[in-house]
Structures are given as C-alpha cells and as structure tokens.
Amino acid sequence: MREEINSSKWHRPVIVGCMKESSLSNRKLRYPTTLGYWALPTFERDRDREMVREVSESCIDSLLTEMVACYSNRFYANKPELAARRIEAIGYQVGHQLSERYTMERPRFSDHLEAIKFICKDFWSELFKKQIDNLKTNHRGTFVLQDNKFRWLARMSVDPSADNVEDNSSPTAENKAAQAMSMHLYFPCGIIRGALSNLGIPCTVSADISSLPACVYLSFLYSNEF
Amino acid sequence: MAPVAPRSGDAIFANVERVNAELFTLTYGAIVRQLLTDLEEVEEVNKQLDQMGYNIGIRLVDEFLAKSNVSRCVDFRETTDVIAKVGFKMFLGVTASVTNWDADGTCCSIVLEDNPLVDFVELPDTCQGLYYCNILSGVIRGALDMVSMKTEVTWIRDVLRGDDVFELQVKLLKQVPEEYPYKDDE
Numbered sequence: 001m002r003e004e005i006n007s008s009k010w011h012r013p014v015i016v017g018c019m020k021e022s023s024l025s026n027r028k029l030r031y032p033t034t035l036g037y038w039a040l041p042t043f044e045r046d047r048d049r050e051m052v053r054e055v056s057e058s059c060i061d062s063l064l065t066e067m068v069a070c071y072s073n074r075f076y077a078n079k080p081e082l083a084a085r086r087i088e089a090i091g092y093q094v095g096h097q098l099s100e101r102y103t104m105e106r107p108r109f110s111d112h113l114e115a116i117k118f119i120c121k122d123f124w125s126e127l128f129k130k131q132i133d134n135l136k137t138n139h140r141g142t143f144v145l146q147d148n149k150f151r152w153l154a155r156m157s158v159d160p161s162a163d164n165v166e167d168n169s170s171p172t173a174e175n176k177a178a179q180a181m182s183m184h185l186y187f188p189c190g191i192i193r194g195a196l197s198n199l200g201i202p203c204t205v206s207a208d209i210s211s212l213p214a215c216v217y218l219s220f221l222y223s224n225e226f
Numbered sequence: 227m228a229p230v231a232p233r234s235g236d237a238i239f240a241n242v243e244r245v246n247a248e249l250f251t252l253t254y255g256a257i258v259r260q261l262l263t264d265l266e267e268v269e270e271v272n273k274q275l276d277q278m279g280y281n282i283g284i285r286l287v288d289e290f291l292a293k294s295n296v297s298r299c300v301d302f303r304e305t306t307d308v309i310a311k312v313g314f315k316m317f318l319g320v321t322a323s324v325t326n327w328d329a330d331g332t333c334c335s336i337v338l339e340d341n342p343l344v345d346f347v348e349l350p351d352t353c354q355g356l357y358y359c360n361i362l363s364g365v366i367r368g369a370l371d372m373v374s375m376k377t378e379v380t381w382i383r384d385v386l387r388g389d390d391v392f393e394l395q396v397k398l399l400k401q402v403p404e405e406y407p408y409k410d411d412e
Contacts, residue, residue, distance in 0.1 A: 052246060052247075053246075053247040053248070053319070053342060053345075054244040054245060054246060054247055054319060055244065055245060055247045055250050055317065055318050055319055055342055056239065056242045056243070056244055056245075056316060056317045056318070056319070057242065057243040057244060057245050058242070058286065058289055058317060059245075059250050059317050059318065060245050060249060060250045060253065062282045062285060062286060063250065063253060063254060063257070063282070063361075064253070066278045066281050066282050067253075067257050067278070069281070070274070070277075070278055075264065086260060086264065089260060090253070090256045090257055090259075090260045091256075093252075093255075093256035093259065093260070094249070094252045094253050094256045097252050097256075098248065098249065098252060101248065126246055126248075126249075127245075127246070127249055129245075
C-alpha cells in the first residue's frame with residue numbers, strides 16, 4: 001500500500017501480484033464511476049516527477065526462461081499440453097493486469113479494431129519498445145500481428161543440427177527445438193489474450209514462427225457475435 | 227592485456243538493455259500465483275521459488291562477471307559488498323547495503339529498502355507463510371555457488387510481513403577450494 005500511494009503513476013491502487021480475485025473485481029466495478037474518487041496523484045503529474053521504473057532485461061529474460069523450464073521440464077515433463085496451459089495462464093494474468101494499467105486514462109475503445117490497434121502500438125511499445133510491424137485481418141474476426149524482431153526469441157539459439165530445415169535430416173532435433181520454442185510462445189499469447197479479454201474481446205491466440213529469430217506471427221480470432 | 231577497471235553498478239545499469247519494471251513485477255506475481263494454485267502448499271512454493279532462483283543465479287553470475295569486470299574478491303566481506311552494490315544495481319536497479327557482520331566474518335545481512343519485485347503486492351491471509359521474494363535468495367545462493375562459495379541464505383525481515391525493510395542473511399558455509407584442471411605454470 002505504502003509503495004502504491006507514494007510512487008503509483010496511476011489513479012488507483014489496482015493490480016496486485018498476488019491477491020485474491022474477488023478484491024480485484026470489486027475495485028474494477030468501481031472504476032466507471034471513480035472520477036476523482038481516489039485522491040491519488042494523477043498520471044501526468046507523476047510521470048513528470050519520476051521516470052518509469054526499469055529493470056535489466058536479463059531479469060525478465062531469465063525469469064521467463066526459468067518459468068518455462070520449470071513448467072515444461074520439471075512439473076509436466078511428459079505432458080506438454082498441460083505445461084502449455086499453465087504458461088499461457090500466467091501470461092493471461094499479466095496481460096490482463098497490464099492492459100488495465102495502460103488503458104487507465106484513456107477513453108473507452110469505440111470498436112474492436114481500435115482496441116487491436118492499441119495492442120499493436122501502445123501496448124507492444126510498453127512491453128518491447130517497438131510496435132507490431134504488420135497487422136492483417138480477414139475481416140471475419142481473425143487478425144494476424146507480425147513482429148519482425150520479437151525480443152523474447154531474439155537471443156534464443158536453435159539446436160545447430162536442426163539448421164537444415166529443408167533436407168529434414170534430423171527430424172527429432174528439429175522437433176525438439178520447435179517444441180522448446182513453442183513453449184516460449186505460450187506466454188506472449190497469453191499476454192495478448194489477457195489484454196484483449198480485459199478490453200472486452202474474448203478470443204483465442206496462437207503463434208507461429210516462420211523464420212527464426214526474425215519473425216513471429218501472432219494470430220488471434222474472436223467470434224463476430226459480440 | 228591491461229587489467230580493466232571494475233565498473234560501478236550505476237554505470238552498468240545505465241548501459242544494459244532495460245525493460246519496464248511493471249512487466250517484470252507482474253510476471254513474477256503471476257508466476258507466484260500460478261505456483262500457489264498448482265502446488266497448494268505454501269512451503270512447496272517457497273522451495274520451488276528458491277530452486278528457480280538458484281537456476282537463474284548460476285547463469286546470471288556469468289553475465290555479472292562479464293559486465294562488471296570485478297576482480298577476485300579477497301574475502302567474503304568484499305564478495306557481499308559487491309553483490310549489494312554492483313549485483314543488485316545492475317540487474318534490479320536498486321542498491322542494497324550490508325550490515326550485521328558476525329565476529330568471524332562469515333555471516334552478514336543484505337538489507338534491501340527498495341525492491342521492484344513487491345511493487346503492488348499484498349499478501350492475502352492464506353499466504354502468510356510465503357516468502358514472496360524467495361527467488362532472490364535462490365539467485366544469490368546459486369551465483370555464489372558458481373564462485374565456489376557454499377552459502378545459506380535466509381530471510382530475516384520482509385516488508386510483506388510487516389517489517390520496514392527486506393533483510394537477507396547470507397551465511398558462508400564453506401569455501402570450496404578451486405581445482406585447477408590445468409598446470410600451475412600456465
């Protein structure tokens with residue numbers, strides 16, 4: 001609490017790393033009616049006063065690597081689909097909370113495309129200091145976000161024996177590399193799903209790597225019914 | 227090659243790639259939450275966080291040595307000082323202090339006033355036994371293990387449990403003599 005009130009850059013002390021779901025949703029319910037409700041420093045004032053807090057990139061890199069290793073090698077070594085679900089759930093939680101913070105002093109998005117553009121521009125910039133490079137849609141509820149230099153995979157090395165994708169000489173090594181890689185993609189997928197669902201767009205998100213480490217496609221679809 | 231001067235924690239932190247700390251804090255929070263759901267026992271979560279920290283520490287020490295140019299520490303006193311002043315600064319962007327030395331110089335406390343891991347965090351009543359930052363003690367233990375120091379790292383004070391600062395007790399258990407795989411004269 002102390003910390004939040006002193007250094008919070010935001011109107012409300014929301015978002016808690018380890019807190020009961022109920023208290024989160026209680027606060028959320030108050031949100032639409034809270035103009036001036038929380039007598040806390042405003043976003044602008046605080047941003048002027050202090051820089052956004054940062055940590056070394058290695059911190060998040062090693063945390064993610066270790067989290068993925070923990071779930072996919074230790075807890076669920078033989079059940080990759082369960083490991084994937086857990087990793088995605090962690091991402092979902094993070095995305096949900098981050099989008100709550102980053103949309104705090106914005107007007108409501110008028111349509112889904114607005115929200116998706118927000119993810120591609122502002123949200124992505126906060127996370128990776130760059131925007132999504134390309135956004136495509138089939139106008140039927142599927143969007144494809146393309147990041148040409150996805151930071152979290154940029155320093156990942158692939159098993160050298162799996163280098164020759166063309167001749168398929170070592171399918172096992174290749175599979176292994178691909179599987180390890182895909183485990184690392186569930187987390188960002190979860191982040192996007194969490195962020196969008198917080199913006200009122202329930203969807204499914206999947207990722208695809210075409211040419212590593214250059215390019216990652218994150219595609220997601222939502223039903224048109226909403 | 228001429229010896230390179232050690233760099234200060236601030237200088238390194240200014241030069242490394244940095245990311246927004248919220249992402250880090252919330253990711254860590256989400257991991258702890260997920261572990262609590264999956265493992266159910268708070269004790270188990272503490273153990274797992276420590277293990278994760280250890281695994282991170284044994285890798286992070288390489289980056290630390292590569293970037294900081296520190297030379298060999300003469301004693302444990304200097305080692306903990308470097309951890310507090312350079313190590314914490316270059317990774318988390320905060321500085322810690324070292325106090326409470328015992329008489330023979332093998333046990334001390336690292337005191338952390340500011341800790342990015344716990345921004346936004348409150349522990350619910352059900353998690354009172356949780357050492358939320360246990361990953362940090364694991365990191366220190368793992369990193370020191372890689373430089374031949376077996377240590378025991380325990381939490382003495384924790385802001386989340388109502389104390390005013392974070393205090394980690396680092397106890398040197400034994401210093402493993404290095405075994406050189408190469409000849410003396412090389």
